[in-house]
Structures are given as structure tokens and as C-alpha cells.
Amino acid sequence: xxxxxxxxxxxxxxxxxxxxxxxxxxxxxxxxxxxxxxxxxxxxxxxxxxxxxxxxxxxxxxxxxxxxxxxxxxxxxxxxxxxxxxxxxxxxxxxxxxxxxxxxxxxxxxxxxxxxxxxxxxxxxxxxxxxxxxxxxxxxxxxxxxxxxxxxxxxxxxxxxxxxxxxx
Amino acid sequence: xxxxxxxxxxxxxxxxxxxxxxxxxxxxxxxxxxxxxxxxxxxxxxxxxxxxxxxxxxxxxxxxxxxxxxxxxxxxxxxxxxxxxxxxxxxxxxxxxxxxxxxxxxxxxxxxxxxxxxxxxxxxxxxxxxxxxxxxxxxxxxxxxxxxxxxxxxxxxxxxxxxxxxxxxxxxxxxxxxxxxxxxxxxxxxxxxxxxxxxxxxxxxxxxxxxxxxxxxxxxxxxxxxxxxxxxxxxxxxxxxxxxxxxxxxxxxxxxxxxxxxxxxxxxxxxxxxxxxxxxxxxxxxxxxxxxxxxxxxxxxxxxxxxxxxxxxxxxxxxxxxxxxxxxxxxxxxx
Numbered sequence: 001x002x003x004x005x006x007x008x009x010x011x012x013x014x015x016x017x018x019x020x021x022x023x024x025x026x027x028x029x030x031x032x033x034x035x036x037x038x039x040x041x042x043x044x045x046x047x048x049x050x051x052x053x054x055x056x057x058x059x060x061x062x063x064x065x066x067x068x069x070x071x072x073x074x075x076x077x078x079x080x081x082x083x084x085x086x087x088x089x090x091x092x093x094x095x096x097x098x099x100x101x102x103x104x105x106x107x108x109x110x111x112x113x114x115x116x117x118x119x120x121x122x123x124x125x126x127x128x129x130x131x132x133x134x135x136x137x138x139x140x141x142x143x144x145x146x147x148x149x150x151x152x153x154x155x156x157x158x159x160x161x162x163x164x165x166x167x168x
Numbered sequence: 169x170x171x172x173x174x175x176x177x178x179x180x181x182x183x184x185x186x187x188x189x190x191x192x193x194x195x196x197x198x199x200x201x202x203x204x205x206x207x208x209x210x211x212x213x214x215x216x217x218x219x220x221x222x223x224x225x226x227x228x229x230x231x232x233x234x235x236x237x238x239x240x241x242x243x244x245x246x247x248x249x250x251x252x253x254x255x256x257x258x259x260x261x262x263x264x265x266x267x268x269x270x271x272x273x274x275x276x277x278x279x280x281x282x283x284x285x286x287x288x289x290x291x292x293x294x295x296x297x298x299x300x301x302x303x304x305x306x307x308x309x310x311x312x313x314x315x316x317x318x319x320x321x322x323x324x325x326x327x328x329x330x331x332x333x334x335x336x337x338x339x340x341x342x343x344x345x346x347x348x349x350x351x352x353x354x355x356x357x358x359x360x361x362x363x364x365x366x367x368x369x370x371x372x373x374x375x376x377x378x379x380x381x382x383x384x385x386x387x388x389x390x391x392x393x394x395x396x397x398x399x400x401x402x403x404x405x406x407x408x409x410x411x412x413x414x415x416x417x418x419x420x421x422x423x424x425x426x427x428x429x430x431x432x433x434x435x436x437x438x439x440x441x442x443x444x445x446x447x448x449x450x451x452x453x454x455x456x457x458x459x460x461x462x463x464x465x466x467x468x469x470x471x472x473x474x475x476x477x478x479x480x481x482x483x484x485x486x487x488x489x490x491x492x493x494x495x496x497x498x499x500x501x502x503x
Binding site: 006008024025026028047048049050052055061062063064067068069071072074115118119122124127129130132133134136137138 | 170171173174176193200201205217241265266267268271402498499500
């Protein structure tokens with residue numbers, strides 16, 4: 001068999017930067033980000049895949065980093081909340097969360113924003129009900145859900161405006 | 169999490185080594201969670217994600233083959249699935265959350281463990297987790313537990329949504345193991361707990377699910393997956409029903425139905441399905457079918473409500489299928 005050993009090679013692209021190290025296979029992607037790389041924007045909430053605070057993008061798909069072994073996604077591209085700003089400016093979704101009061105304590109916010117960015121890519125944005133359903137993997141115990149949906153709808157509307165502009 | 173050794177083979181035979189202390193890792197949404205809770209304690213984890221079982225392909229009989237490593241999200245969104253098996257897509261989308269569905273695989277969905285609270289708590293007696301220790305769920309806080317197929321040793325509910333649709337669709341599970349290949353009907357894949365509840369299914373040591381085959385489903389719009397739960401999203405079923413009806417001139421030529429949330433495995437009763445055949449839809453027919461499906465149900469301390477609720481969900485689902493208005497998994501209003 002390949003790689004039967006205590007430490008296992010781990011090779012990733014994290015926010016566009018290469019990472020390589022030998023890791024114990026029990027290290028989750030979440031713990032790699034927070035405890036070894038200092039990328040503490042990604043939060044540990046339940047650590048059991050239920051709350052969504054640890055949501056990151058792996059090869060463009062939103063996933064729960066607490067349930068992934070870091071060594072089990074060789075050469076994957078990982079995107080965290082630290083990687084989404086563009087030229088020092090907030091990502092539009094980050095700005096929309098501020099503009100719509102989409103958080104109170106802020107602990108779930110990085111996961112909400114990563115999930116919302118993926119949601120737009122997936123296109124589950126045809127109605128408020130659909131957005132709610134497809135954001136159900138991210139809990140907010142402050143109950144900022146209405147602001148969160150408002151933020152996402154604002155970006156959806158902006159994108160539709162841009163597309164309409166292009167068409168004209 | 170306890171330490172373990174890890175390998176990532178790229179060939180099927182290399183993966184199928186067959187020791188009791190080995191666990192196969194695919195999406196990890198259930199296994200990693202159970203390892204963190206100290207319920208699963210593998211000495212070695214075989215990561216199977218490099219194995220070639222990641223396609224959805226046409227079958228010569230007009231059916232479909234779902235690779236075991238295709239994610240639940242990709243399966244539910246695949247044009248061949250949404251086009252020919254909307255019942256399956258609907259059941260998948262009724263379960264878990266988008267992030268979990270992006271990770272979880274079709275093979276893993278079959279092999280997921282119960283979410284019984286007592287199974288998850290190593291301080292509690294549980295015959296499924298620790299054979300011979302007893303069942304703390306019996307007489308305990310058990311409103312989520314099963315009412316069909318239970319035994320003195322175990323009343324744990326099988327939690328899947330996807331598998332309920334697979335049972336209604338009469339899918340077949342393809343296995344590869346040290347003894348070679350074999351196929352098992354999905355209806356026979358999961359075991360009743362009996363006095364050996366630690367064996368959830370018929371998998372032998374070293375055996376891997378490689379694919380799930382779907383026969384042609386001649387239901388048109390006459391299907392539904394109706395799921396009742398404590399909250400509308402990201403919750404396991406209290407009662408769920410998958411139905412497919414082959415309609416002909418206002419009559420049910422052939423009916424297929426499976427229950428989730430109430431059984432220790434996906435619950436099918438061929439005699440109940442046979443009642444539908446050749447009949448026009450009617451309240452009395454659907455009441456008889458529901459009664460036959462629930463025959464033998466036994467409540468424990470807190471879960472008698474499931475026995476009262478299930479017939480109503482079954483009848484509503486049968487009507488949804490009969491009139492061709494499948495349950496929406498986005499707009500959760502039940503019509």
C-alpha cells in the first residue's frame with residue numbers, strides 16, 4: 001500500500017499559495033488552517049459538520065473543513081475568507097454583509113460568506129425561499145438570517161444589473 | 169481523534185484487504201464525525217477517493233449506473249438523474265446541507281450509520297456500537313427511534329433520504345471484495361438488527377460498494393419524496409415516503425413505495441405495493457396501503473406519534489404521486 005506511515009505528505013494550494021508538509025493523517029483541514037497556518041478567519045463552531053462556521057471552498061466547491069482530513073485532498077485548491085479580497089478591497093459579498101447588517105457577533109460570518117459565494121456560482125438564487133434552503137448548512141445563533149439573505153439578494157441584483165448592462 | 173495509519177490506493181484490489189480494524193474513507197461526512205466522537209476507532213483508514221468509481225453512465229436496459237464516489241450534489245444535479253430519476257434527485261436534495269452534499273458520496277450514503285443519540289455517546293449502552301452492552305435507547309429519550317423492524321437489542325433508525333428513493337426505484341448495489349464481484353438489491357442491502365445490530369448491512373470485510381444501478385423508472389410525473397421533520401431544512405426525517413406510480417388510463421398499473429424515518433432499514437412491504445396494482449387512486453385504497461405498510465409497528469416510550477403520523481404522510485404522498493404534483497424541496501409547502 002502507499003503511504004502507510006505516521007506522517008503523510010500533504011500538498012495544497014491555499015489562497016493561491018503552495019503548501020507542503022508531512023502531517024499526521026488525523027489533522028483536519030480546519031485544524032491545519034487555524035492551528036498550523038494561522039488562518040483563523042475560518043471558525044471552529046461545532047466541529048461536527050452541523051454549523052457551517054468552518055465552510056471553505058475546495059476546488060471551488062463549498063465544504064465543511066472540520067470533516068476533511070488535510071492529507072486526503074492532494075493538490076486541491078483551498079480558498080478561505082482570507083483569500084477573497086481583491087487588491088486590498090473587500091469582496092463584494094463581504095461589503096454586502098456589512099451594508100445589510102448581516103451579522104451580530106460575527107462568528108458564523110466567514111462561513112456564511114464563503115457559502116454565499118459558492119451559492120452564487122451554483123445558481124440556487126431564483127427566489128428568497130431557494131436562497132434560504134441552500135444556505136441551510138450555515139447556522140447563525142444571533143438570528144441574522146434576514147440580513148444574510150438581503151446581502152445575497154443584493155449581490156444577485158447587482159449581477160443581474162451588470163448582465164443587463166452588458167446585453168444593452 | 170485517535171491516531172491511525174492512512175493509505176490511498178489507486179487500484180480496487182489493493183483497497184480490498186479486509187481487516188476488521190480498517191475503515192474506508194470517501195466523503196468522510198459520517199466517518200470523520202464518528203471518529204471524533206470516538207464511536208469509530210479504526211487502526212487504519214483506506215482513502216478510496218483515488219479509485220475509478222466516479223461516473224454516471226447509461227445502462228443498456230435504459231437504466232443508469234451511479235458510481236459510488238460521485239458526490240450526492242453532483243448526482244442530484246446530473247442531467248440524466250434530473251431527467252429520468254427526479255424522485256432520486258428530490259430525495260437527495262431533501263437531505264443534509266449543500267456543503268455536506270458536496271462532500272458525501274453515493275456509496276457513503278448507503279453505508280452511513282444511525283444518528284441514534286445513544287449510539288453516538290460512548291458512555292451509553294449500545295449493542296450497535298459495543299455488542300452485548302444493551303440498548304439505552306429502549307425506555308430512553310427515543311422519539312426519533314424506529315417503530316418498524318426493531319428488536320430487543322436495537323431500535324435505531326436508518327437515517328438516509330437517498331436510500332429511501334433507491335428502495336422505491338428498486339436499485340441494485342454493486343460490490344467488489346476479496347471474493348470478487350456480486351450484486352445485491354438495495355432492498356436486501358441493509359439488515360434488520362435482530363440480535364446482531366452491529367452489522368448494519370450485508371457488506372463483508374474488505375468489500376466495497378462500487379456502483380448503484382437504477383432500472384428504468386416509468387413513472388413520468390407520478391412520483392414524490394415527502395419528508396416530515398422537526399425543522400424544514402437540514403434535519404433527519406421523522407417520517408418520509410418515496411413513491412413512484414406507473415399510471416395508465418387513470419389506473420395505477422404498478423406502484424412502488426418505501427418509508428424512511430420509521431424503520432431500522434429502508435422500509436418496503438411488497439404486499440402493500442401489490443394492493444395498488446390495477447386500481448384507480450382512492451382514499452380507501454391508500455388507507456389500506458398505509459395500514460399494510462405500518463403493520464407490526466411497535467412504539468417505545470416516546471415515538472408512538474410516528475405510528476399515528478406515518479399513515480397520513482403515506483396517503484398524502486400517494487395522492488401527490490397519483491395526480492403528478494411531486495413535493496417541492498425548495499418551497500416546503502405540502503400540497
